[in-house]
Amino acid sequence: MLSALMIETDLFSYMVHYSIKRRSIALQIKQGQLTVRAPTAISLPDIQALVRKKHNWILKHMQQAKQHVKPDWLARQQVPLQGKLLTLQLQSASQSLVIFDDDRVIVNISTRVQALRHNIKARELLQQWYKKQALQWFTQRLDHWQNQMSLHAKELVIGNWQSKWGYCKQSGEIGFNWRLMMAPSWLADYVIVHELAHLKHLNHSASFWRLVQQYYIDIDSAQSWLKQHQHWMEI
Ligand SMILES: [Zn+2]
Structure with a gap:
């Protein structure tokens, strides 16, 4: 049968x-x-x-x-950055390098890289570029929220994780996923407030959520956006 x-x-x-x-x-x-x-x-x-x-x-x-399938950003020739879609251009050059000018990202791939490896190399370079953007933005924005909440982290780390947006350690170290740069900035703001609140409550207790709520009103929207776009935020 x-x-x-x-x-x-x-x-x-x-x-x-x-x-x-x-x-x-x-x-x-x-x-x-x-x-x-x-x-x-x-x-x-x-x-x-x-x-x-x-x-x-x-x-x-x-x-x-x-909609949950990961988009092929290289094929689309676009990359998202904090709510904007930037034009992505790949080209051969003497040196591998990413050039960012306002609404365009140009990825130069060294002529020494084999044609077969071009896309892999482009993804590597883009990930490094996102990390750099993330370090700049989070450094500045963390400062803003630290003053607002009167909570201060000891160290900022930008990381690459498949299924975690951020973390907070007892030592005061705080980490954020570079992928948050692919999302509009109100989502990265949510993750900052969330992790800073952990400096006071290292758990997800009712007091923890009350503290987050005090500084970030629409927790539900932020959480569901991040959940829905998890596959989308990959390079
Ligand atoms: Zn948490």
């Missing part, structure tokens, strides 16, 4: 998984891909009819899922 098969429609293809254990039919969309899980008693034409009937719902969810 066939347990899995691929079905094509005009707009998309999907997998049907049959299982003797299932009692009802389920449609799942993961990473923009539809999977139908069905009990063996249900015929294929019935499944196809259901998929046709749910067409709008499926397309809407596939679309939403696609």
